[in-house]
Every structure is written in structure tokens, then in C-alpha cells.
Amino acid sequence: MTNDNVSVSIRNLDLAFGSIKVLKNLDLDIHKGEFLVLLGSSGCGKSTLLNCIAGLLEVSGGQIHINGKNVTWAEPSERGIGMVFQSYALYPQMTVKGNLSFGLKNARVAKDEIEKRVARAAEILQIEPLLDRKPGALSGGQRQRVAIGRALVRDVDVFLFDEPLSNLDAKLRTDLRVELKQLHEQLKNTMIYVTHDQIEAMTLADRIAIMKDGLIQQLDSPHGIYDKPVNKYVADFIGSPAMNFLEGNVDGGVFTAKDLKIDLKGYEFTPAGATGGPAWFGIRPEHVYIDKEQPVMFEVKAEIVEPMGADTLVWTHVCGSPFRIRLDGQAKTRMGDTLTIGFDPARASMFDKATEERL
Amino acid sequence: MTNDNVSVSIRNLDLAFGSIKVLKNLDLDIHKGEFLVLLGSSGCGKSTLLNCIAGLLEVSGGQIHINGKNVTWAEPSERGIGMVFQSYALYPQMTVKGNLSFGLKNARVAKDEIEKRVARAAEILQIEPLLDRKPGALSGGQRQRVAIGRALVRDVDVFLFDEPLSNLDAKLRTDLRVELKQLHEQLKNTMIYVTHDQIEAMTLADRIAIMKDGLIQQLDSPHGIYDKPVNKYVADFIGSPAMNFLEGNVDGGVFTAKDLKIDLKGYEFTPAGATGGPAWFGIRPEHVYIDKEQPVMFEVKAEIVEPMGADTLVWTHVCGSPFRIRLDGQAKTRMGDTLTIGFDPARASMFDKATEERL
Amino acid sequence: MANPSTLSSTAAAANAVSGKLEGPAGPKPRRPFKPSNIMIYGTLIIFSMYYLLPLYVMLVTSLKDMSEVRMGRTFSPPMDPTFKPWIKAWAEACTGINCDGLSRGFWNSVRILIPSVLISIAVASVSGYALSFWRFKGSEVFFNILIIGAFIPYQIMLYPIAIILRELGLFGSLGGLVMVHTIFGMPINTLLFRNYFASVPMELFKAARVDGAGFWQIFFQIMLPMSLPIFVVSMIIQVTGIWNDFLFGVVYTKPAIYPMTVQLNNIVNSVQGVKEYNVNMAATLLTGLVPLIIYFISGKLFVRGIAAGAVKG
Amino acid sequence: MAVTDHGQINSGRDFAKPPIRLFKNLSAKLASLPMIMTATVIFVGCSIWTIVHSFTNSRLLPKLNFVGLDQYERLWGSNRWIVSVENLMIFGICSLIFTLLISFTLAALLDRKIRFEDSFRTIFLYPFALSFIVTGLVWQWILNPEFGIQSVVRGLGWESFNFDPLYNPDIVIYGILIAGLWQGTGLIMCIMLAGLRGIDEDIWKAAKVDGIGTLKTYTHVIIPMMKPVFITALVLIASGIIKVYDLVVAQTSGGPGIASEVPAKYVYDSLFLRQNLGQGFAASTMMLCMVVVILIPYVYLQYGGKKDG
Amino acid sequence: VDLEVTHWWTSGGEAAAVAEFAKAFNEKTDHNWVDGAIAGGGGTARPIMISRILGGDPMGATQFNHGRQAEELVEAGLMLDLTDVAEAEGWRDIVHPVSLLDSCTIDDRIYCVPVNIHSWQWLWLSHKAFADAGVPVPSNWDEYAAAMPALEAAGKVPLAMGGQPWQSSGAFGVLTVALAGLDAWSAVSVDKDADVAAGPEYAKVFEAAAAAREYSKNTNVQDWNQATAMVITGDAGGQIMGDWAQGEFAVAEQVAGEDYTCLPGLGVNEVISTGGDAFYFPKQGDADIEAAQKELASLMLSKEVQVAFNLKKGSLPVRGDVDLTAANDCMKKGLEILASGAILPDGNQTLSPDTQGQIEDLMTEFWSSDMDPADAQATYAAIIADAD
Numbered sequence A, B: 001m002t003n004d005n006v007s008v009s010i011r012n013l014d015l016a017f018g019s020i021k022v023l024k025n026l027d028l029d030i031h032k033g034e035f036l037v038l039l040g041s042s043g044c045g046k047s048t049l050l051n052c053i054a055g056l057l058e059v060s061g062g063q064i065h066i067n068g069k070n071v072t073w074a075e076p077s078e079r080g081i082g083m084v085f086q087s088y089a090l091y092p093q094m095t096v097k098g099n100l101s102f103g104l105k106n107a108r109v110a111k112d113e114i115e116k117r118v119a120r121a122a123e124i125l126q127i128e129p130l131l132d133r134k135p136g137a138l139s140g141g142q143r144q145r146v147a148i149g150r151a152l153v154r155d156v157d158v159f160l161f162d163e164p165l166s167n168l169d170a171k172l173r174t175d176l177r178v179e180l181k182q183l184h185e186q187l188k189n190t191m192i193y194v195t196h197d198q199i200e201a202m203t204l205a206d207r208i209a210i211m212k213d214g215l216i217q218q219l220d221s222p223h224g225i226y227d228k229p230v231n232k233y234v235a236d237f238i239g240s241p242a243m244n245f246l247e248g249n250v251d252g253g254v255f256t257a258k259d260l261k262i263d264l265k266g267y268e269f270t271p272a273g274a275t276g277g278p279a280w281f282g283i284r285p286e287h288v289y290i291d292k293e294q295p296v297m298f299e300v301k302a303e304i305v306e307p308m309g310a311d312t313l314v315w316t317h318v319c320g321s322p323f324r325i326r327l328d329g330q331a332k333t334r335m336g337d338t339l340t341i342g343f344d345p346a347r348a349s350m351f352d353k354a355t356e357e358r359l
Numbered sequence C: 001m002a003n004p005s006t007l008s009s010t011a012a013a014a015n016a017v018s019g020k021l022e023g024p025a026g027p028k029p030r031r032p033f034k035p036s037n038i039m040i041y042g043t044l045i046i047f048s049m050y051y052l053l054p055l056y057v058m059l060v061t062s063l064k065d066m067s068e069v070r071m072g073r074t075f076s077p078p079m080d081p082t083f084k085p086w087i088k089a090w091a092e093a094c095t096g097i098n099c100d101g102l103s104r105g106f107w108n109s110v111r112i113l114i115p116s117v118l119i120s121i122a123v124a125s126v127s128g129y130a131l132s133f134w135r136f137k138g139s140e141v142f143f144n145i146l147i148i149g150a151f152i153p154y155q156i157m158l159y160p161i162a163i164i165l166r167e168l169g170l171f172g173s174l175g176g177l178v179m180v181h182t183i184f185g186m187p188i189n190t191l192l193f194r195n196y197f198a199s200v201p202m203e204l205f206k207a208a209r210v211d212g213a214g215f216w217q218i219f220f221q222i223m224l225p226m227s228l229p230i231f232v233v234s235m236i237i238q239v240t241g242i243w244n245d246f247l248f249g250v251v252y253t254k255p256a257i258y259p260m261t262v263q264l265n266n267i268v269n270s271v272q273g274v275k276e277y278n279v280n281m282a283a284t285l286l287t288g289l290v291p292l293i294i295y296f297i298s299g300k301l302f303v304r305g306i307a308a309g310a311v312k313g
Numbered sequence D: 001m002a003v004t005d006h007g008q009i010n011s012g013r014d015f016a017k018p019p020i021r022l023f024k025n026l027s028a029k030l031a032s033l034p035m036i037m038t039a040t041v042i043f044v045g046c047s048i049w050t051i052v053h054s055f056t057n058s059r060l061l062p063k064l065n066f067v068g069l070d071q072y073e074r075l076w077g078s079n080r081w082i083v084s085v086e087n088l089m090i091f092g093i094c095s096l097i098f099t100l101l102i103s104f105t106l107a108a109l110l111d112r113k114i115r116f117e118d119s120f121r122t123i124f125l126y127p128f129a130l131s132f133i134v135t136g137l138v139w140q141w142i143l144n145p146e147f148g149i150q151s152v153v154r155g156l157g158w159e160s161f162n163f164d165p166l167y168n169p170d171i172v173i174y175g176i177l178i179a180g181l182w183q184g185t186g187l188i189m190c191i192m193l194a195g196l197r198g199i200d201e202d203i204w205k206a207a208k209v210d211g212i213g214t215l216k217t218y219t220h221v222i223i224p225m226m227k228p229v230f231i232t233a234l235v236l237i238a239s240g241i242i243k244v245y246d247l248v249v250a251q252t253s254g255g256p257g258i259a260s261e262v263p264a265k266y267v268y269d270s271l272f273l274r275q276n277l278g279q280g281f282a283a284s285t286m287m288l289c290m291v292v293v294i295l296i297p298y299v300y301l302q303y304g305g306k307k308d309g
Numbered sequence E: 001v002d003l004e005v006t007h008w009w010t011s012g013g014e015a016a017a018v019a020e021f022a023k024a025f026n027e028k029t030d031h032n033w034v035d036g037a038i039a040g041g042g043g044t045a046r047p048i049m050i051s052r053i054l055g056g057d058p059m060g061a062t063q064f065n066h067g068r069q070a071e072e073l074v075e076a077g078l079m080l081d082l083t084d085v086a087e088a089e090g091w092r093d094i095v096h097p098v099s100l101l102d103s104c105t106i107d108d109r110i111y112c113v114p115v116n117i118h119s120w121q122w123l124w125l126s127h128k129a130f131a132d133a134g135v136p137v138p139s140n141w142d143e144y145a146a147a148m149p150a151l152e153a154a155g156k157v158p159l160a161m162g163g164q165p166w167q168s169s170g171a172f173g174v175l176t177v178a179l180a181g182l183d184a185w186s187a188v189s190v191d192k193d194a195d196v197a198a199g200p201e202y203a204k205v206f207e208a209a210a211a212a213r214e215y216s217k218n219t220n221v222q223d224w225n226q227a228t229a230m231v232i233t234g235d236a237g238g239q240i241m242g243d244w245a246q247g248e249f250a251v252a253e254q255v256a257g258e259d260y261t262c263l264p265g266l267g268v269n270e271v272i273s274t275g276g277d278a279f280y281f282p283k284q285g286d287a288d289i290e291a292a293q294k295e296l297a298s299l300m301l302s303k304e305v306q307v308a309f310n311l312k313k314g315s316l317p318v319r320g321d322v323d324l325t326a327a328n329d330c331m332k333k334g335l336e337i338l339a340s341g342a343i344l345p346d347g348n349q350t351l352s353p354d355t356q357g358q359i360e361d362l363m364t365e366f367w368s369s370d371m372d373p374a375d376a377q378a379t380y381a382a383i384i385a386d387a388d
């Protein structure tokens, strides 16, 4: 087997705090130069996994390899990783320069080499004018950059990010997201990025690993996860506003929910998926249209209309379940209007009622 | 002037902390039953204004009227307001029921009346099963609801919300937003809502007041603010991703920026707006298309492509300024592609270079 | 009703929305002698008197001569202020056959104080740091024992510690005394430091680990520079405790290094004829001077440090 | 690519084996050594030593002549010990209540955005800088009926005024309390103040909007919220109470008679004056029991396994 | 050699007396006296001394009340054996009464140097107070007890009584010897006969003490010498206190017989108890120091030093062969009684510190409360029954 292309590889990783098992027999391979995002709701073990990779937590079982070396018991600084934290964790009493060079000094890198690397990182991150300030005198975005710089100077192969943007306001977040993406283009390092913000995950990732309760639910490209979620959890988790679900039965390519019948023509069942029995039918709000001819069409009443600038969100109920429809920002729908909505079952997702696996 | 329709009216309000003037001669009238959102970046004085209305801060000058009564010197509890805080400020050692009834007990409301009101609030907010729990045993969303309930039981005309959702995660935020909207539909109280999240503002507000440095920049409906921002600050502030700006000159209905000429046919100049001189040209990313015939069209190179599920964001540069284009989620654009983009100047916004006022 | 002239903006009147300002406007008129203010300041002043009275008594008594003291007017200011009692307390008061007052003990106290404070704080801060960031099996157990230890009356420990010091060969030396102060200062100070470091974000520690810093590097380069307030609290507590200590100073050392409090005890307890209250008071004030000065200098930091170290937990 | 391959990768060099546990974080363990030694050798070791010797008839020097529970029988048969324990209880309960009451009141007043806060705080705190010997001496002087408050008030014309707590066996313990409170409340006040400062501003606002009066907000909302602060304060006060010795010695030496004796003094006197180590150790073992009884709930509350690593 | 000497003699007369030792030691030998005075009495000083000895860093010499206090230290082998000096100088012949030396002797070896004789059995009366009250100065306890109401009526404190426990129990001891008689006293104190302690002789003593405590209520001082000061100034009629009070009268330049009167044995039983102070020399394991220690030991017993020291201290010398013409009336009275052999052993010699402590507890409680005399007597008897 060839490991040349694998940067970080995790085998049978177990981690427990006392009797609470947080990570359970987890396997994950991350390619060289890949931008992998760990996405999941709060408390699912994302940070824990990242800390294991960084060596900040002692694993209970399994192995971690970085660049082909087994580093399961190595010190964090020996693993060839850099890490950026949610709160940045800048050393408050050191200048930016001090922050950047601290790790290098610890590693006894030569003075001029340190100078060089700090200068380069500062240039890449455009923080040259800030080098002599202390973190207290920086804005959130600038702190963020310094934190990245601290990883950058260490010239490592793997960057770990633990929700680095979640403390920033929406605008700054958007900007820094783009910068991060550009940085990745430029550096081509392996990056492992933890977030619970799906927009971040979708925009940044080459691949996304969706975690729940210490298990990886799906590991796929953003498009793959968005279009073909492997189970109801993932489908529900990804997408904002969330996917609409209808409860019913599938039988012979037809989904029945109360008085609604949907012909599933065009829907690709998974090879393993059963084609009969109780099921969930899911369709994303943005795949529901009011102005186009569609394979499935019916009428609903607009209960709430939320204009969001670029889009308008309409809330209604279908077969007793809440149902969201995302319309263009210019749509002049008003509360109480009756709408004829339609969608294409080919873009829907079907899940088994019991296992919640994709059908 | 008839005040019958005015619920809260603020006259010449001044507020200073020592020598720092936070609110400057501010006027604002809020209609009965209106949902008014105060939107602005951090530190612009939103909470300060809200606290003035609530009577939690003593004004330095001006008046505040609630329901036609001058309450400038009234105690908070006498003003007929209810308030919901960002941190909820629930009394941690009292049960939910205790939290709801504490204020009433204190006002010596009769026992059975208290019971009735609490029951009603609990029903409206669907927190009946939680009444005997303490706040520590509630989730963020539930706490939020209890905090609203505390305002609700007081049977007041005006509700004040200070960023009530900003401590919650994205999903919960969306849900509670909808609930709040529904609550407003149901109660028809006047609501004043502070946020710095524009999505919240857009979806919830009847009118939005955009604040900057203690001054109201624009007070208008969400559509009005989104489509016709009165100045560049508002235009930039509202919309995510933000509006694209091009720097240039306007002259005789034509905008010129470097080698790009845009015929402003269809653009409605404001009556006061000059029609010549240096100016900004602003167009929203979602008003730029690649697949439709448009009045203005030219070619750009896709520099970064961010798939966000429902949409795809493409970053490029036009005339040296960064330029964002929002495409459909299905768009298969890749980095480096050359795109022909187009937009309608009628949907653009023009601002004077010097005053940044709308032209 | 007349509009208060405080309304500063005249441009406002021109504003279309505003109309005329009637009724209350601007800040509420202030009544400087609100009942609640009188209550607050009144209570504070009464308590201040309770707290200041002893200081006042000490001060005026120490400035009277013995004949005036004997007149018994404790609270009246000295008719004829004299510094004699201070001089006597500092340089002349006798203990046994030595008549050089407190001065002899002062430098001893300083010599005891400095190493004891430094070492006990150093040990406690390192322990608190280790407890917060480098836990190992049992570290909390030891810590809990330590906290319980804070309650044990010192007197119980006198004999066993004397034996331990003898075995270590430290009895009677400055080193032994420093060790005793370190031991007895450890519970409360370790608690303070532990709680303080617990409020330092774990991420900072993790970042330093990733940066390759070890135990001591993180301590000296990251944690130390950011713990000034808690060092101040710890220092104040230790300075107070060690400076005022009498028992250890006298039991575990010898006359050559007896601290000032021993002299104070001797002056106060050697009754020669009548008690020389004025000299006693002067001696008392002189002895308390060092901790008092430190208090007055660092009052604000103290509250901040307490907030950081004692309240959380 | 080996995405699903579970084969072992064995190219790792050094880090494949877990290191020996004992040597992990060796510096941390070494640095904790003083603490470990203090905890085990001094506190545990000496306590066990004390307890063991409390079952002997050691006199001046510790000897291992076991006499069973004799020392305890004599201890509880001794009037002085009973009085000491009673005094400790009175002093302890009063001191606890008054310290909390006064220090919280002062902290609350200082927290009401007043002027001269710094000066007031310093005034309340400075007695903490003084030793018990000093405290005892000054208060002995102030409470002395012939020179102190009593004579002053009588001098003002109120001839029947009686205030001689240190010379009246019935109330002497309160005389000591006055001095103890004077010295100790400042620190607790600081802790309370810090706790009050840590309370979310919004809680106050919420209470104001609810129309709850200041006093009621304190009693019903703020105080219940300050539980951890009160626990810290409680422990500090309790440890001070149990150890109260210097103050009694400095003020009354246990007198008049045995009216102001306290257990710590009983221990000290037994050990050093009476030269009856066994008796002293028995008394200190009883004190240790009291400590443990007080502390168990605290340790449980405060350190019952918290904080993530 | 620097020889550190610890003691708790810090009051005026005491300090002057110690200075005599120091002067003699510094002048007559090549050694140097390093003073280690610790104020606050034996209770403060003793633990310091003991723990230093235990801690392996002993002083060169240290004061103890001779008697049983240092017994165990000697048994533990921590004290220097002085037998060779004692034999060379014939201490057994010069020390008078010889019982003092017996207290220093354990297993026929001598471990301490007695330096003075202190006797508790004195009543000090203020002439001024009696003059003010218009009654003659009494000549024995009964007359004094009868005069107490008059003193009180004159605004005096009839009997001054300091608040420290040892004062209460000491005064009680004096009353016992005087009122219960010598036989009853020695049955209880020496033979530890609890029946006698519970018997009628002792009941009389408790009654008398109960009466006396009523007249001492308003003393309001702690220290013995403050109580003495009240006698000196005439604020109090009298005080039961040991001969060390003599020093205070001397410092105040009062003249016996003119300003004050002293009544040994309360004027009832003219006896003297022979307690006192002794010096012990902890083992140092250094020949030079041991030599110095022995020099100091012999110096302390030398004639001139005994005279100089005891004149200042107000106590009686431990040798009968010294010339004390400089002594005042009271001291001479004491010497006479001593010479006549009417002596008792001191409580320190007969009772262990533990038992004494228990008695102190009882007495201090008794003197300061309204404790019933019968109850107090019962408790007293129980303590005696338990004594070892």
C-alpha cells in the first residue's frame, strides 16, 4: 500500500474521559494538501479528535500517523503540526513578533532563520505593521491572522484549526474565510479544520467529515454531502434553512404521505436501499420552486414570509410537517397567499424510517 | 400631531457617559404593534438606546414617551415595558415558574391572576413541561423562551429585546426567529429588537433603524433598506455577501471606472442627488448573473469559487476592486473559468464619493 | 412646566418630528441628600469608625507620655505630643538585659520575610500551575489533603515538625524557618494560584505545548507574566502572615534571628511596674507598619486578584 | 490510496510505544513534590502521629505507652474542655453570622457605585494586615472599663453605662468577637465584593424591569447566586475560627477564670504548660474531627470532579 | 565561648537580677552571655525551650522551675550531668535546704543548679489603704478578713487578685497551708490523699476562699505585678503573692513596715515553701561548650553571685552561708523562718505540671465565678485522687 499521498492517518482511535467514550474506533485518512473540515454539532467530539491529532490528549487506543510516522505518543511539538485555536490563544504579554517566534525559539532555530520565517509569515498574512504590538491592541481579525501566523512559521505540513472563526462577527468571518481559502491555495498544506458552521465547511472544504457522537457519519466532498446525504442526520444537519421532511411510505417508486402521492421518477435509489416500507422524504427548500414547471406540484398557503434580502423564505405546512420554501429576494409573496409549489424528486433524498439510512 | 398610533416616541435624546456622547439628539417614533429592529455594528449605541427606553440608563437630555405618557423620569417597572436580555438574565436559583412569577408577586398581583398569566405565557411559549425546572437544566433555546415569558407575563405594551438570539447556535437561531415572528403576529405588541445580525433584522422587522455612532442612518422597511440604502455605510452593512463597489465618476447618466463604462439607464437618481462627479457604484452579488441577458455585461475570471450548498459564491476583481458574484448552488463554475457577467443598473446604488450619500 | 435649561441642542427644535418638549426631560433632577444615599454613606461612615477607632487609639496613645496615659482619657488627642514612646519602642525598650527595642528584630524580620515570601510563593505558584495544567493521577487528592491541612491548628504540628527539622538538620536555621513558612503558606496560596490558573484558557496552554514549550518554559514565559494580580494577593497574604508570625519565628530559630514580633511580644508582655501603654502602642504600630504599607500601596490589585483567584473555583 | 485500509503502518520510529507512565510529565511531578511532601509528610503524617499519640500517656516527650481511651475520657470529663468547646461554638456561630452579615453589607454598599470606594475599602481591609497580638492588645485597651469606651461614655454623663466585656465572664466571648470581626471582616468583604462584581449586569437590569426593590434583589436574587463565593468565605472563616488562639491569649488569656477558653488554647496548654502530650493530642484529634466534619461537604461541593483537561 | 541562656525573667526586678548573672559570667570568665529572654512567662517560653532541645539546637543553659518539669528531658539524656562539678564544690553541703538539690537529682546524678528560693506564703498589705479605710493594719488573715468590708466601703479593692490562673491556684495553696494546717496540706499535696482533700479542713479553706473572692471581684487586672501595683498605690488593701512581689515594692522605693507590711504564712502558720528556679544545661556534644556550661553552673552558686542576684530578685539565696545584711525586713523574716527549718516543699516539687494545671483550671474557674465551694472541693478531691 502506498502512503505517499496520505498526510494524516488515524487508525481505530478510541478516546474516553473516564467512563465517557468520546471517540469510538475512529478511522480517517487525510490526503496531502487536502482541506478537510470536521463538521458536527456541539459536543460531538470534533475538538477532541483534533486534540488527539495534535497530541494534546492522550489516546485510549489506536494509532495516529502523520506523514507516515507513527506519532501516537509523540509530543505535540514533535508531530509537525501547527494549531490555531478558537480563542486564538495568543500569549498576551508578548508582542506579535514574540508570539510568532516563541515556538521557533523553543526549537532552538537560529536567530536569522527565525527572522526570515517571521518576516515571510508576516508578509503572507499582511501583518507586518503589527509586529511590535501586543495582542491586546489588535482587532479580532488581526488576532486571528497572528494565530495563523504562529502555525505558519513553524513550517509544518499539517495545520489544525479549531473553530478559528467562530468568535468573529459575520462580516469578518466571510472575509477571513476567503483569506483562509487563499492561504490554502498558496501553501498547499494539509489542513484539518473544525467547525460547526456549515457555510464555512461547505466553502472551505475539499472534503467534509460529518461527525456525530464521536463517529464519522459521512466523509465526502461538499457537493456529495449536500446532494447525497447518507442518512437523515446529515441531511438535516447540512443546509440552511434545513431540508423539509415528509413522513410516509415508499412502495414501488411512489412515496405516499397522507393524501399526498409523489412519483419518485428520476430518484436514484442506493444499491443497498430497500425500495419499500416506511420512509422519510426530504427535499431542500431551495429545490422547491413556485414559478417553474416541475414533476411534482401542489398548492400550499404561505404562513410566514421572511424576507432575507437576497432570498425570501416562506414557511408553510405539508401533510402536517413544517415546510420551507426558499424564493428569490424579489418574490412579492405575502403572508396568506396561496402558492403552487413544485419540485423534482430527482433532487430529493429518501431515508428509511427505522435506520434513517439513505434509500 | 396625532399620537394615537405612536407607541414609543423618542425626542432629542442625548446620552453621554462622562464626556463620551453615545447618543446624539436622537429622534424616533415607533408605531403601535410595530416590530422595529435596531441594527448596527458593535458599539454603535443600540443597547444604550434600548436601556434608555427601558429606564435603565438616565438620559442626559431629551424625552421618552411610551403610549403618550412622558416616562423620561419613570422607573423601569412603571413604563409598561418588558425586556429580554442577551444573556437572558434568568434568576438561576428559581424555577422557571419562579422566574415568571417573581415580578408579579412583587407587584402584589393576586395569586390566581399570577397563575393564570404564567399558565398563558407557558402555553404560548410551549414551556409548560419546564415550569418546575431551574434555568441551569434548560437548553439555550428553552432559556430564551423563559426570558421572553418573563416579559410576557407582565402584560406590557412594549417588548424590548437586546440581541436575544446571539448566544445560540445557528440552527436554533433560525427556529427561534420564526417563533418570535409568530409570537409577534399573535400578540401584536410593539417590539423593539436590537441585533447586529442582518438576517434577523431583515426577517423580523417591520421597519429597521440602522445605527452608526449613536445616529440613526436610515429608518425604513427591510426592502427599502436593501434596495435603496441611503448611504454607502448602509449599503455596505446590509447584505451578505456585501455589495460590490466600484470607484469612478458619474457624468450625464454614465458611470466610468477605469476602462469600464456603465450606462445608468433605469437608475432612479434621488431628487437631491447630484448627477456628476466622483462616485461609488454599488451592485449586490445576487444581482449579478452569468446566464441571463442583462443591460451591462462584461467578462471576468473566477478567482475563488465557494460552494455554499444552496448558492455558490464566486470571487473576482473588477477595475481593481474585489467583486463577488452569487450564483445558484448548481452552478458548476470552477476556479480560473472565465465568466461573462451582467447586471441591471436599475438595481444598483450610486453614492457620492465625498459624502457617501445616495445619488 | 419649564424646560430644564440642560437641554443642550437648539437644533432639535427645528426637527420636524420633535414638536415641543413638555413634561420631564433630560436627567432626573438630583437630590444630593437622597435618603438612600444618606443610608449608604451613613452606614459606611459608622463602620469606618469601628474600623478606624483602634488605629486612632493606638496613634494618640503612642504620642502621649505616661502621665497623660494614666489620666485615662483614651480617646482624646495628646495634649503634648511626644515621639519618645516611638523612640523607646524602636531603640530602648528592654527585654531581659537587652535594651535595644524593636530595632534588633526589624532586620531579622526582613531577613526572614524576603526569602520566606519568595520561596513560599514560588512553591505555591508552581504547585497551583501544575495542578491546573499538568494533572496526574492523585494530584487532586494531594491538593484536597492540603486544603484540609489549612484547618489544622499550628500548635499540633510544633513537635513533629521540630523532629522533622532536626532530622533534616535545618533546625534553628533560617532555612528551616523558611521551610516552615512555605509549608504553612502552601494550602491557601496553592488554592489561590490553582483557581487563578484555572481561569486561564486551556487553549493558551495547548498553544504553548504545540509550540514546543515544556513545563518550565510555559510557566515562566506564558503564565508568570500574566499572573500579576494573583501574585499580589499571594504576596500580601504571605507578607502579612510571615511578618506577623510569632510562634514559628521563636520556636524554630534562635535569639540571633528572632523576628520583630518576638521583641514586640517581649515589650508588651514584660511588665515593669505599670504597663507602658504608649510604648506598647508605638511598638505595635511599628511592627504593623510593613504590612500596612504594602496594603495601602496595592489595594486595588488586591481586589482584582481576589476576584481572579478566590471567587472562582 | 488507503482510505479504507486498516493495515498497520509500522514505519513509525520512536513514538509507537506508550512511554513509561511514571516518567510522563516528569517535571510536573517533580515540581509538585513540595506539595506532595507537605500533604503527605506534614499534614497526613503529623496528623497520624498526633492521633496515635493521643492514645498514649505521653508526658513531656512522646512515648508509645498506650492507655486506650483514657485521654479522651479525661478530656470530656474536663470542665475546661467543655467550656472551650462551648465557647468555640458560640464564637464560631456568631463569628460566622456576623462576618458574613457585615462583610456582605459592606461589600454591597461599596458595590453601589459610591464615591471614595477605594478609601472605604482600605479602611475596612487594613486590620487584616495586623497580627492577632496587635489586635488583641488594642481591643483589650479599648474595652478596658477604666480607660476605654465605658469610661468615655460615663465621662459623657451616662454614669450607669456598663460595657466591660473582657471582665465579665458571661459576655467575654463577645468581647473577643468584636476584635475578631474587626480583624477578619475586611478580607471576606473583599471576596464578597469581587463576587458581586462578577454578577451579570443584566440580572440587575432584569430585576429593575421586574420592579424588584434593591433589598429584595439582594436577598432573593443576588445572594443565592453567590453561593460559590459564600462557600469560599465560609471556609476561610471556619478555618480562622477553629484556629482562634492568638486573639484569646492576647486579649484575655482565657479569662476571666476559664470563661474565654478555646480548644486551640486547651491543646497548647496541655502540650506545653501541663506537659501532658497525650491529653493535648487527644484534644487536637477532637479538633481534627471537627475540621473533617466541616470540610467534607466543602470538598465535595468544590472539587467533586470538575473542569476538563 | 558564646553561651546562650534562655529564661522568662523580663519584669523589672527579674531583668535586673539576670543582669547580675550576665555581668558575673562576662567578667569572671572568658565566655560571653547571650541573653535569650522570652517574655510572657513559662507558658510562652517553655515550649520554645523544649522544642529547641528536641530539635537538636539547644541553648547553652535554660531556666526551669526545678521540680518535675524537666524530668523527662533528663531521662531522655538530653541534659548535661553536673555531678562532677557538684561533688568537686560540695553542693550537697552548701545548698540549704538540701531538698532543693534533691529536686535536681535523678538516679543520684545532679542535672541542675538551683539559684534561688521562692516562697508563695506571703500576704502583702498596703498601709495607705488601711489608713484611708480607717482600720489598723491587720497582723493575720482573720483580722484582714474582718477588715475587708471596711476597705470595700472606703472604695478600695480589699484583696487584689490578678487574672492569671497560676495566681488563683497559688493563692489557694497559701490559704490551705495557713488555714488547713501543715498536716492536712502534706497529706494532700505530698501523699495525694483524696479523703483529706474532701474533708473538713479543706472545706474550711474553700469557704474562706469563697469569702475572699467576693472581695477581690473588682481587681480587673491580669498580671500579678499590676495587682501588686494596686497595693503599692493603696488602691487595694492587700495581695497574696510570693516573695517576688518584694522586688516590685523595692522598685517603687517603698519601705517595709512603713509603707507596707508582709505577713509570711498569712500570719497564721509561719512557714515557707521552698520552690524556686533552677538552671539546666542541655547537652551540646562539644567539650568547649560543656566546660563553659560547667563554669556557669558553679558561678551561679558562688557566694557573691547568689547575693547580688537574690537581692535584685527579692528571693532567698540557696545557700545558708551568705551574708545578707543588705536585705530588708521582709527578706530577713524569710531568712529567719528558713533558718528555723519551718519549710515545706513547693508544689512544683510534689505535683506534676499536669496535676497543677488541672488545679489551676479549677481555681481560676472558682475565683472568677460563683462556683459553689462544695462543688469545687469535690472536683479538687477528684483531681488529687487522679494525681500521679
Ligand SMILES: Nc1ncnc2c1ncn2[C@@H]1O[C@H](COP(=O)(O)OP(=O)(O)OP(=O)(O)O)[C@@H](O)[C@H]1O
Binding pocket: A017, A020, A022, A040, A041, A042, A043, A044, A045, A046, A047, A048, A049, A196, D307, D308, D309
Ligand atoms: N475533559 C473532559 N472530561 C470529560 N468529558 C469531556 C472532556 N472534554 C470533553 N468532554 C466531552 O467530550 C465530548 C466531546 O467534546 P468536544 O470538545 O470534542 O466537542 P466539540 O465537538 O468540539 O464541541 P464544540 O463544538 O462545542 O466545541 C463532549 O460531550 C464533552 O462533554
Ligand SMILES: Nc1ncnc2c1ncn2[C@@H]1O[C@H](COP(=O)(O)OP(=O)(O)OP(=O)(O)O)[C@@H](O)[C@H]1O
Binding pocket: B017, B020, B022, B040, B041, B042, B043, B044, B045, B046, B047, B048, B049, B196
Ligand atoms: N457604562 C459605560 N461607560 C462608558 N462607556 C460606555 C458604557 N456603556 C457603553 N459605553 C460605550 O457606549 C458605546 C455604545 O455601547 P452599546 O453597548 O450601546 O453598544 P451596542 O451597539 O449595544 O454594541 P453591541 O452590539 O456590542 O452590544 C460603546 O462605545 C461603549 O464603549
Ligand SMILES: [Mg+2]
Binding pocket: A046, A047, A048, A162
Ligand atoms: Mg470544540
Ligand SMILES: [Mg+2]
Binding pocket: B046, B047, B048, B162
Ligand atoms: Mg449591546
